[in-house]
Amino acid sequence: MRLTPAHPLLPPASASMPAKAPPPPDAWLELPDGHVHRFRGECAIGRLPDNHLVLADAASSRHHARIAPDGNGGYTLADLDSANGTFLNSLRLHPSAPAPLRDRDMIAIGAALLRFRLVTTAAEMATETSPLPLNRRKILVIGETSLAGDGLRRLLDAQAEFTVAGHAPDAISARQMHAKLRPDVVLFDASADALGALSLIRDLLAADSDTRVLALVERADPAYVPRLMRAGALGCVLRTDPAEELLRALSSAAAGSVYLSRRVAAAALRQLAGSEEAGRRGGPAGLTDRELEIYHLIGAGKPNRDIAAALGMSVKTVETHKENLKVKLGLASAADLAERAKAWVSGQGAKA
Numbered sequence: 001m002r003l004t005p006a007h008p009l010l011p012p013a014s015a016s017m018p019a020k021a022p023p024p025p026d027a028w029l030e031l032p033d034g035h036v037h038r039f040r041g042e043c044a045i046g047r048l049p050d051n052h053l054v055l056a057d058a059a060s061s062r063h064h065a066r067i068a069p070d071g072n073g074g075y076t077l078a079d080l081d082s083a084n085g086t087f088l089n090s091l092r093l094h095p096s097a098p099a100p101l102r103d104r105d106m107i108a109i110g111a112a113l114l115r116f117r118l119v120t121t122a123a124e125m126a127t128e129t130s131p132l133p134l135n136r137r138k139i140l141v142i143g144e145t146s147l148a149g150d151g152l153r154r155l156l157d158a159q160a161e162f163t164v165a166g167h168a169p170d171a172i173s174a175r176q177m178h179a180k181l182r183p184d185v186v187l188f189d190a191s192a193d194a195l196g197a198l199s200l201i202r203d204l205l206a207a208d209s210d211t212r213v214l215a216l217v218e219r220a221d222p223a224y225v226p227r228l229m230r231a232g233a234l235g236c237v238l239r240t241d242p243a244e245e246l247l248r249a250l251s252s253a254a255a256g257s258v259y260l261s262r263r264v265a266a267a268a269l270r271q272l273a274g275s276e277e278a279g280r281r282g283g284p285a286g287l288t289d290r291e292l293e294i295y296h297l298i299g300a301g302k303p304n305r306d307i308a309a310a311l312g313m314s315v316k317t318v319e320t321h322k323e324n325l326k327v328k329l330g331l332a333s334a335a336d337l338a339e340r341a342k343a344w345v346s347g348q349g350a351k352a
Contacts, residue, residue: 024069030115032158043067045109075101084110090248108244113159137254138165140181142174143189155243171200171310178204185254186211190228191218196293196311201231214253220267227289235259286328294321298338299345
């Protein structure tokens, strides 16, 4: 019997070589300032003590997050047990579970929002030397000066999606700046003392039906939050909610979607599941929207003339409303009304 020798150039079947992993493709991160960071392979992400982003410097960034090849021609994102967490498409990553990255995924590192991109076409490759900044949505901030201070402005201007176009401290300037700027989103401090929030939201929507309003409130009052939504606000967030919650709410409002922060939604669900008495404890549920605005301003300590100016009415009309409030709430005097309203505004009122 004659045996055919094995081909000298082919290895025996038992010694076949493992398949070689495909090389990672070119990728980049779109940064908050409109620039891009190109990489192929691993990219470390972190922050310096002053919160500036650090990219591709493992020595400075090892404590936050890392993008690495997955061995199959793609990439994964891993949180490196950072203090504030790493978020992928608004979901927090578990430190021990790297997540696969897809083209256009959004990565949140602290207050910074990055967009992950993969080079998949020749047209995308051609943009490598001439990247264009992202079109950023304009935000008009209405309310207290502290909301438009350096902290909030830095937070929003650091995002690839948003930029602060203006700040209006009162209702008159809010209407003027809204007409002039035509913002994509109005970020409205609905707990500000000098504003009639419900009336102003309606006025802005009457002037431009495409207006998208996100309301900030001091607390999730079940008598107030639903009225803000009925007036036309698309979302509601507490002033004490995390920055990531505010950014998600702004993105949702910009897209025309309804958004309640987790704590606001929890309060709304408790009211739906609870009794009428639970609703009464939350605030003056039996008042009209206009009466509630006046009640809020009374609780903020505003005199009649300031209330009249904020709501565009006469002082005599304010006085009439206050008399009606005393009757509805069963109060004997203006002092009782002021005390009850102040307790409600501060969140300490047990009943309306």
